Amino acid sequence: MGRRRYMCTYDGCGKTFVRGEHLKRHVRSLHLQExxxxxxxxxxxxxxxxxxxxxxxxxxxxxx
Missing domain, CATH: 3.30.160 (Double Stranded RNA Binding Domain)
Incomplete structure (x- = not known):
């Protein structure tokens, strides 16, 4: 499995992802509620x- 090098910087989150697009999807859906x-x-x-x-x-x- 690849290294999780993309980390969410929202306060208290810190979730990490292997792919940048997965981080973007996470931020849009969870933190921005889009x-x-x-x-x-x-x-x-x-x-x-x-x-x-x-x-x-x-x-x-x-x-x-």
């Missing part, structure tokens, strides 16, 4: 930080 992927179904107010989580939600709750 959820840009909104469910397109009428009446559903769910939104997600990751597109794959939206796809999973749609498959579970909105599949026919």
């Amino acid at each position: 959820k840009p992927h909104e469910c397109p179904y009428s009446g559903c107010t769910k939104s997600f930080s990751r597109k794959d989580n939206l796809k999973q939600h749609m498959g579970i709750f909105h599949s026919k």
